Amino acid sequence: MELNTYNKDHFTIGMGLRQKYCLSNPFFYGYVNVCRIIISEILKLTIERGGLLMAEVNPFIKDAVVQFQTGALSLKQIEAIFNVLPFDIDFIDVNDRFKWFSNKPNREHARSTSQLQDTLQQLHPGTAAARAQAVIDSFKKGEKQHVEIPLNVDGKLIDINYYAVRDNKGQYLGTIEYTGTINHLKELIDQGAWKQDATTGASKDGETHSSEKGDAVSGASRNEKAHSEKKSDATTGPSRLSMKDDRWIP
Incomplete structure (x- = not known):
C-alpha cells in the first residue's frame, strides 16, 4: 500500500499534486515524510507514557490539611x-x-x-x-x-x-x-494507683486531720461534699449502670 503524503492542513495530497510539486521539488516529498515520522514517534511515545503524563497533569493533593471543629491536622499527622x-x-x-x-x-x-x-x-x-x-x-x-x-x-x-x-x-x-x-x-488498679487523692497525693483513708475540718467558706467537710455530690449524681446525673450503653458478653 502506497504511503500517503500530507500537506500542512493534514489533508492527503493527491497523486496529481504530488507529481506536480514533489517531482518538481524533490526536497518537498522528503520534508513532509520526515515530519510525518517525527509526529508518529511523538504519538507513540505519548501513548506509551500515557499513564505517567496523565498523573503529571491531573489534579492531586499534596500536604493537605483537614480542618476539624476543634483544630487542624495534616494527613500525615492524622495517619501517624x-x-x-x-x-x-x-x-x-x-x-x-x-x-x-x-x-x-x-x-x-x-x-x-x-x-x-x-x-x-x-x-x-x-x-x-x-x-x-x-x-x-x-x-x-x-x-x-x-x-x-x-x-x-x-x-x-x-x-x-x-x-x-x-x-x-x-x-x-x-x-x-x-x-x-x-x-x-x-x-494499676491492683497496685492501688487510683487510691490516692488527685490533689494532695494522700489516700482517701489517710487524709490529714485538717482535711476533715470544715471548709473555711461553707463549713462543709470533704466527706460531706462527697456525700452531697453522690446524692446529686444518684438523682440527676447518669450512673454507669444507667447509661444506654450495653455491656454485651457473647
Missing part, C-alpha cells in the same frame, strides 16, 4: 496519630463493608488491605459474624449507640467496643470497632 494509638480501630461503612483500619504494630485483630471491601461474614469468623451483624443492625435502627464486649483470652483481658458513627443530624454513617487489652490497667 492513628498508628500510635494503643488499640485497634476498624471502620465498617453504612453498607456493612470493611473500609479502613488503623495500622498500629501488633494488632489484636490482624488486618490487611486485601480485606478492604469485605463483608462482615468475610471479616468475622463463625458465629461472630452474626453477633456483629446484630450489633450493627441495632445501631441502624437507633436502638443502641454502643456495645461493649469484655473477653478473657488465655489471661489476656480484651475489651472490644462497637460505636455507632453518626453525622450531626443523627444519620448513621457506619460503625467503629475498638479493640484493646487492659491487663496493664488491672495491674
Whole structure:
C-alpha cells in the first residue's frame, strides 16, 4: 500500500499534486515524510507514557490539611496519630463493608488491605459474624449507640467496643470497632494507683486531720461534699449502670 503524503492542513495530497510539486521539488516529498515520522514517534511515545503524563497533569493533593471543629491536622499527622494509638480501630461503612483500619504494630485483630471491601461474614469468623451483624443492625435502627464486649483470652483481658458513627443530624454513617487489652490497667488498679487523692497525693483513708475540718467558706467537710455530690449524681446525673450503653458478653 502506497504511503500517503500530507500537506500542512493534514489533508492527503493527491497523486496529481504530488507529481506536480514533489517531482518538481524533490526536497518537498522528503520534508513532509520526515515530519510525518517525527509526529508518529511523538504519538507513540505519548501513548506509551500515557499513564505517567496523565498523573503529571491531573489534579492531586499534596500536604493537605483537614480542618476539624476543634483544630487542624495534616494527613500525615492524622495517619501517624492513628498508628500510635494503643488499640485497634476498624471502620465498617453504612453498607456493612470493611473500609479502613488503623495500622498500629501488633494488632489484636490482624488486618490487611486485601480485606478492604469485605463483608462482615468475610471479616468475622463463625458465629461472630452474626453477633456483629446484630450489633450493627441495632445501631441502624437507633436502638443502641454502643456495645461493649469484655473477653478473657488465655489471661489476656480484651475489651472490644462497637460505636455507632453518626453525622450531626443523627444519620448513621457506619460503625467503629475498638479493640484493646487492659491487663496493664488491672495491674494499676491492683497496685492501688487510683487510691490516692488527685490533689494532695494522700489516700482517701489517710487524709490529714485538717482535711476533715470544715471548709473555711461553707463549713462543709470533704466527706460531706462527697456525700452531697453522690446524692446529686444518684438523682440527676447518669450512673454507669444507667447509661444506654450495653455491656454485651457473647
